[in-house]
Amino acid sequence: xxxxxxxxxxxxxxxxxxxxxxxxxxxxxxxxxxxxxxxxxxxxxxxxxxxxxxxxxxxxxxxxxxxxxxxxxxxxxxxxxxxxxxxxxxxxxxxxxxxxxxxxxxxxxxxxxxxxxxxxxxxxxxxxxxxxxxxxxxxxxxxxxxxxxxxxxxxxxxxxxxxxxxxxxxxxxxxxxxxxxxxxxxxxxxxxxxxxxxxxxxxxxxxxxxxxxxxxxxxxxxxxxxxxxxxxxxxxxxxxxxxxxxxxxxxxxxxxxxxxxxxxxxxxxxxxxxxxxxxxxxxxxxxxxxxxxxxxxxxxxxxxxxxxxxxxxxxxxxxxxxxx
Amino acid sequence: xxxxxxxxxxxxxxxxxxxxxxxxxxxxxxxxxxxxxxxxxxxxxxxxxxxxxxxxxxxxxxxxxxxxxxxxxxxxxxxxxxxxxxxxxxxxxxxxxxxxxxxxxxxxxxxxxxxxxxxxxxxxxxxxxxxxxxxxxxxxxxxxxxxxxxxxxxxxxxxxxxxxxxxxxxxxxxxxxxxxxxxxxxxxxxxxxxxxxxxxxxxxxxxxxxxxxxxxxxxxxxxxxxxxxxxxxxxxxxxxxxxxxxxxxxxxxxxxxxxxxxxxxxxxxxxxxxxxxxxxxxxxxxxxxxxxxxxxxxxxxxxxxxxxxxxxxxxxxxxxxxxxxxxxxxxxxxxxxxxxxxxxxxxxxxxxxxxxxxxxxxxxxxxxxxxxxxxxxxxxxxxxxxxxxxxxxxxxxxxxxxxxxxxxxxxxxxxxxxxxxxxxxxxxxxxxxxxxxxxxxxxxxxxxxxxxxxxxxxxxxxxxxxxxxxxxxxxxxxxxxxxxxxxxxxxxxxxxxxxxxxxxxxxxxxxxxxxxxxxxxxxxxxxx
Numbered sequence: 001x002x003x004x005x006x007x008x009x010x011x012x013x014x015x016x017x018x019x020x021x022x023x024x025x026x027x028x029x030x031x032x033x034x035x036x037x038x039x040x041x042x043x044x045x046x047x048x049x050x051x052x053x054x055x056x057x058x059x060x061x062x063x064x065x066x067x068x069x070x071x072x073x074x075x076x077x078x079x080x081x082x083x084x085x086x087x088x089x090x091x092x093x094x095x096x097x098x099x100x101x102x103x104x105x106x107x108x109x110x111x112x113x114x115x116x117x118x119x120x121x122x123x124x125x126x127x128x129x130x131x132x133x134x135x136x137x138x139x140x141x142x143x144x145x146x147x148x149x150x151x152x153x154x155x156x157x158x159x160x161x162x163x164x165x166x167x168x169x170x171x172x173x174x175x176x177x178x179x180x181x182x183x184x185x186x187x188x189x190x191x192x193x194x195x196x197x198x199x200x201x202x203x204x205x206x207x208x209x210x211x212x213x214x215x216x217x218x219x220x221x222x223x224x225x226x227x228x229x230x231x232x233x234x235x236x237x238x239x240x241x242x243x244x245x246x247x248x249x250x251x252x253x254x255x256x257x258x259x260x261x262x263x264x265x266x267x268x269x270x271x272x273x274x275x276x277x278x279x280x281x282x283x284x285x286x287x288x289x290x291x292x293x294x295x296x297x298x299x300x301x302x303x304x305x306x307x308x309x310x311x312x313x314x315x316x317x318x319x320x321x322x323x324x
Numbered sequence: 325x326x327x328x329x330x331x332x333x334x335x336x337x338x339x340x341x342x343x344x345x346x347x348x349x350x351x352x353x354x355x356x357x358x359x360x361x362x363x364x365x366x367x368x369x370x371x372x373x374x375x376x377x378x379x380x381x382x383x384x385x386x387x388x389x390x391x392x393x394x395x396x397x398x399x400x401x402x403x404x405x406x407x408x409x410x411x412x413x414x415x416x417x418x419x420x421x422x423x424x425x426x427x428x429x430x431x432x433x434x435x436x437x438x439x440x441x442x443x444x445x446x447x448x449x450x451x452x453x454x455x456x457x458x459x460x461x462x463x464x465x466x467x468x469x470x471x472x473x474x475x476x477x478x479x480x481x482x483x484x485x486x487x488x489x490x491x492x493x494x495x496x497x498x499x500x501x502x503x504x505x506x507x508x509x510x511x512x513x514x515x516x517x518x519x520x521x522x523x524x525x526x527x528x529x530x531x532x533x534x535x536x537x538x539x540x541x542x543x544x545x546x547x548x549x550x551x552x553x554x555x556x557x558x559x560x561x562x563x564x565x566x567x568x569x570x571x572x573x574x575x576x577x578x579x580x581x582x583x584x585x586x587x588x589x590x591x592x593x594x595x596x597x598x599x600x601x602x603x604x605x606x607x608x609x610x611x612x613x614x615x616x617x618x619x620x621x622x623x624x625x626x627x628x629x630x631x632x633x634x635x636x637x638x639x640x641x642x643x644x645x646x647x648x649x650x651x652x653x654x655x656x657x658x659x660x661x662x663x664x665x666x667x668x669x670x671x672x673x674x675x676x677x678x679x680x681x682x683x684x685x686x687x688x689x690x691x692x693x694x695x696x697x698x699x700x701x702x703x704x705x706x707x708x709x710x711x712x713x714x715x716x717x718x719x720x721x722x723x724x725x726x727x728x729x730x731x732x733x734x735x736x737x738x739x740x741x742x743x744x745x746x747x748x749x750x751x752x753x754x755x756x757x758x759x760x761x762x763x764x765x766x767x768x769x770x771x772x773x774x775x776x777x778x779x780x781x782x783x784x785x786x787x788x789x790x791x792x793x794x795x796x797x798x799x800x801x802x803x804x805x806x807x808x809x810x811x812x813x814x815x816x817x818x819x820x821x822x823x824x825x826x827x828x829x830x831x832x833x834x835x836x837x838x839x840x841x842x843x844x845x846x847x848x849x850x851x852x
Binding site: 030031032035050052053056081084085086092095096151154155158159162165166167168169170172175267268269270271273277278284286 | 351353361362441442444496497501514517518519520540542543544545546548549552553555556558721722723724726727728762
């Protein structure tokens with residue numbers, strides 16, 4: 001097992017380098033340069049000033065030279081500085097990460113806590129009124145545009161009823177609160193975003209769970225269990241559920257890179273200073289260093305997430321063992 | 325977007341009567357869609373950074389409520405040698421927020437950084453026309469220009485930076501960009517990236533202590549969210565879209581708690597023609613298009629009436645504006661006649677006019693993310709169809725739009741807007757020498773008379789003489805129609821009515837911010 005993991009990790013390195021080369025080329029292919037944003041169509045910026053800017057940042061050199069100097073720095077964990085405000089790219093990303101991860105973790109927990117029982121129940125009572133209404137509900141939530149739902153909920157719970165703050169992650173006088181007060185304040189602000197982030201994903205997980213459960217409860221060993229005269233609870237939750245949960249492990253593994261990526265529209269509407277907004281702003285302002293730093297981190301996490309899913313899967317399911 | 329204009333300016337108001345003597349205290353919360361980038365004044369080019377910089381720093385000069393230049397850090401100035409030399413007399417009692425005195429050394433330092441080839445400042449252009457800057461004494465500076473340059477005076481509205489904190493620092497990497505020290509009415513307190521920037525009032529401010537103690541700039545990237553925040557009173561002020569201004573604020577709750585303000589913004593929207601394209605070389609064609617498009621209809625439809633028809637490169641509030649230039653009326657018949665004179669008529673009966681077997685067809689390009697421009701393009705498309713011109717619309721991402729199409733002159737017509745400085749000098753936009761890629765006369769407009777006037781305009785200091793020059797420029801440009809000048813939109817702002825002392829003037833609202841106040845009883849968030 002250990003040898004297998006080591007081998008897999010070593011395999012990640014060339015893949016990662018390949019990813020960086022392709023992303024580097026692609027973002028440089030997009031028309032425009034980081035220096036354009038401050039200077040273009042600004043009647044006060046002269047042509048010489050613009051060329052001088054490009055020289056300062058080394059943007060006048062051929063792309064392979066730019067890549068080599070970039071990768072050299074990255075090897076020492078230096079991701080360079082943002083072209084927008086001159087701050088280290090990694091710092092910009094790290095300060096945006098906690099809130100995105102927090103919201104994603106909370107909403108994944110909420111999704112699993114709601115979607116798994118929902119899926120099981122739908123599978124067991126297949127075709128019942130419950131199955132049908134829950135299906136309709138989750139698909140409506142899936143189909144509803146997130147920003148629209150968000151605005152409706154904000155307008156109703158935030159403005160009309162005044163139960164929750166409309167947007168942002170902390171109150172204006174946050175600095176004056178005690179630690180507990182701060183936690184409660186952030187929690188209060190996160191109710192709506194976590195809810196909206198979860199609603200849309202209920203459909204996927206609950207459908208997976210339902211399907212997987214349906215597959216399992218028609219297996220022979222379940223029929224055997226019924227024949228043995230075991231109780232419904234034992235059969236469903238001990239024998240069936242264990243096996244039905246296997247595919248869900250893969251989904252959890254695959255959602256690890258997703259923990260880092262925020263949705264721009266969602267973050268924009270709720271005014272959450274997270275990764276999604278940072279990355280999109282970086283792309284639009286051609287802030288190469290920040291874009292590349294974000295891409296490297298999420299590529300790494302995707303690869304690791306896949307690896308973890310594979311390993312966890314083989315651990316959970318004795319029928320599958322790798323490396324033999 | 326911030327609504328305190330880039331060079332947020334302040335004006336001492338002493339005319340309070342006893343009964344409404346303002347109270348100190350309170351907090352003003354405004355919101356913008358973007359975070360600031362850097363608070364180093366000479367590097368700040370986006371509107372959020374500009375707004376904050378305007379609260380923390382001062383320039384030597386500023387514009388007063390009537391858009392006239394007045395002293396800021398300079399108490400007075402003299403123009404000598406026909407405009408070759410400007411001598412600034414600096415205020416003597418000004419201190420930086422850290423307590424050190426402001427002197428001529430700081431002015432010299434700021435100038436040196438502005439022209440330093442290693443400092444990527446977008447503002448170096450006007451300062452490169454300076455031959456030398458000498459310190460006469462600790463509070464007098466003599467600036468000598470290579471040639472007389474009248475917009476130079478207003479360029480000294482550039483915020484002055486403290487030498488003692490920035491000498492020897494790399495301006496791109498310095499901590500100062502997130503912990504600025506200025507001379508202005510507000511001190512920097514805190515910046516939570518992507519969330520908010522907090523300022524507190526400078527009790528030692530040289531004009532007087534601002535009445536409002538705290539100023540908070542919140543970043544809310546979505547304008548609908550911002551509007552919901554306004555309704556829950558978590559922000560006090562925001563810029564409104566025409567729809568929000570007209571309809572959504574028309575509720576009893578809103579009228580009870582907010583005031584709305586409307587004033588012309590300093591910019592205009594236009595459709596520019598590529599003058600290298602055969603279609604638009606004939607002046608009759610350009611004039612015909614102006615007759616064929618109903619500008620008022622665009623203002624009513626797109627801005628819901630909140631704007632004025634644009635009749636040239638100056639806005640009606642500017643002293644350079646020539647009110648004798650009247651907009652072309654909407655007159656389809658006249659447009660058709662002019663097109664016919666230019667050789668365009670519908671010979672094949674397909675509904676579109678043609679010449680030498682080719683239909684009159686062109687594409688309007690504009691950038692993504694600006695609905696107003698896209699809607700404007702659609703209205704123009706419909707009106708031009710009425711005179712037999714086939715128009716297509718293409719919307720492009722900003723960087724692609726500029727680099728692949730505008731700078732390479734690969735366009736037939738584009739819709740864009742110019743934000744204007746307070747000085748009417750528009751040499752860079754209209755002079756025939758400014759047509760290289762990346763320069764602003766990207767339409768390739770060239771008119772020797774206009775060139776001469778533009779050169780004269782920036783050499784002349786006498787405002788009456790300049791007025792004549794710019795009036796003439798406006799006449800030429802509106803007659804020649806290098807652009808289809810469309811509209812000057814209004815800036816629309818709503819403000820909590822707890823704030824008193826607000827007096828809208830041609831310059832806008834923010835010019836007298838230090839005189840705004842909240843009566844004690846209505847103050848929220850008592851500062852600790």
